[in-house]
Amino acid sequence: xxxxxxxxxLGNVTIDAGVVRQYAGSVAVECFGIVGMANVNVKDGLVKLxxxxxxxxSRGIQVIFGEDNKITLNFHIIVAYGVSIQAVVENxxxxxxxKVEEYTGVEIGKINVYVEDVKVID
Numbered sequence: 001x002x003x004x005x006x007x008x009x010l011g012n013v014t015i016d017a018g019v020v021r022q023y024a025g026s027v028a029v030e031c032f033g034i035v036g037m038a039n040v041n042v043k044d045g046l047v048k049l050x051x052x053x054x055x056x057x058s059r060g061i062q063v064i065f066g067e068d069n070k071i072t073l074n075f076h077i078i079v080a081y082g083v084s085i086q087a088v089v090e091n092x093x094x095x096x097x098x099k100v101e102e103y104t105g106v107e108i109g110k111i112n113v114y115v116e117d118v119k120v121i122d
Contacts, residue, residue: 033088070109
């Protein structure tokens with residue numbers, strides 16, 4: 001599904017996957033240790049670092065609305081060299097789960113994180 005729909009006493013609310021993707025991206029880049037999002041070209045197997053700006057926040061993130069109306073998020077990230085990948089990923093999952101659920105009112109079912117590269121920060 002490309003959107004989530006909920007019924008309220010005032011009517012229906014539909015949330016597009018792009019809205020969730022953009023918000024989740026803005027939360028992700030605030031997390032310590034994340035250098036940027038990775039744009040994965042499946043055809044070539046190439047990973048490209050996307051600079052952190054408003055246009056690219058949603059790239060590297062896939063949003064899937066399940067039949068149970070829960071969200072699955074897939075993040076493709078690039079982390080800073082020298083930080084604990086486990087700590088960065090745990091922080092990312094915790095922050096995104098809390099903030100996206102608060103923002104949308106829709107439960108997060110699963111967050112998958114793919115660390116695509118490690119970069120040295122100048």
